[in-house]
Amino acid sequence: MIKTRGYAALNGDQPLQPFDFERRAPAPQDVQIDILYCGVCHSDLHTARNEWGNTLFPSVPGHEIVGRVAAIGSAVDKFQVGDLVGVGCMIDSCQHCPSCAEGLEQFCDNGFTGTYNGSAFGGQENTYGGYANNIVVRQEFVLKISHTDNLAAVAPLLCAGITTYSPLRHWSVGPGQKVGVVGLGGLGHMGVKIARAMGAQVVLITTSPDKSADGLRLGAEEVIISTDPQQMAAARNSLDFILNTVAAPHDLDALLALLKRDGTMTLVGAPADPHPAPDVFSLIFKRRKLAGSLIGGIQETQEMLDFCAEHGIVSDIELIPMEGINDAYERMLQGDVRYRFVIDMASLANN
Known part of the structure; x- marks a missing residue:
């Protein structure tokens, strides 16, 4: 198991707070990622406050993830240690229904597994997202990032x-x-x-x-x-x-x-x-x-990242430390951000 430090909502009525937990060690098809930046989506706020009535607590939000590969499983052939990668809104799907076969995993007939707040396929454990210093994801759901700079502003591309x-x-x-x-x-x-x-x-x-x-x-x-x-x-x-x-x-x-x-x-x-x-x-x-429309499948998300890199497109962001997340949520409710908060995960070392 891998020790992980993050921020979590323990229930819908309390602010997010530091939370220590464990990720699985990389299986043969897994990629372990050190998270550099994580964007803050309005869905994070809805989930942390259980506004949709489906939150599995404790909840570690975050599905706009940019990081570097720290380790790979024995069967991984798409990534190497040191690669710059991204993880978006989903980390698994059934892989055999008609939607998955067409590369439309977001419409998986059996329900895709969310990067956070989703029971993992083959198990009942809650998934924990990108408000953390690392994450472990099957290589099929990891994306290559070809942007060479302004990486914090790339993070919101994974959802927005x-x-x-x-x-x-x-x-x-x-x-x-x-x-x-x-x-x-x-x-x-x-x-x-x-x-x-x-x-x-x-x-x-x-x-x-x-x-x-x-x-x-x-x-x-x-x-x-x-x-x-x-x-x-x-x-x-x-x-x-x-x-x-x-x-x-x-x-x-x-x-x-x-x-x-x-x-x-x-x-x-x-x-x-x-x-x-x-x-x-x-x-x-x-x-x-x-x-x-929902999000996009993995193939289309990769296409989007490549398109944005080719055209020099990133998000307009405000970079915040992890400990600023609760203030950021309040500002989001007031529309006081232009146009996306992104968490600098290096700040977790201070918590």
Whole structure:
């Protein structure tokens, strides 16, 4: 067993605190990783506070992991000690259902195993995530990182990056298309960057006028303030695709009205409470589609990392020490981060 130091939520009502535990020693197909950086996702907060009602305590969050290979199992053939690698939102799946066979492990018919808060296949133990100094993962779920610098800002690509890349890729976003991105947070700012790099004309849709300048800096060519009825009316029937990243319940009809005939709006934000039901007439009269998307499979996540490295894309981050995580959660709730917190795991040595 490997001694591990991390931070955990012991229940949903207490702040995260230092937590010592053990990882398994590497099996033949395992990669042991020393974690350098871990991004902070809103899902971490939901889980730590049991807002989805499914948390297995103690819970060590974190699924945006960048680190270096410290050891490998005897059968590992994809990685070597010293390699720079990443781990995203899942660390296992059944590997034999139709979805897994198609490289869509995120839709595993038997349920993928989350990097944290998920019972491991073949066992009942809780999985512990990246708010820790190390992790052990099967090589099939470890990713190569080819970025050469700003590694802390690479970490959020393992969730925010693939969550936005996957639907943009699936719905073939590219040159000649006008694409709306709703919300400029951890997901939205990645959506703007990636859609622009794919060649689309990007329109940021936000409730916050003070984010207009940032939206343009990040790659949007236009900004629509969704609380302004005149701006929304002027944009009706103008967008080919909308990537909706907002993780709070809101009216979908006003956004659907911005789509052209046959346009699609895809939801990637996960609100704690449901959105109001959309008006069916918003869909049927223009043959519009309302869809959803999760993360991406391992192959697509690797594709995303390579795409971002090629285009120089990383997240806009604020680097924090591990002991700052509880303050970071409170600031996330206030929207006080532009646009992703990342934990410097070297700070664990101080705890």
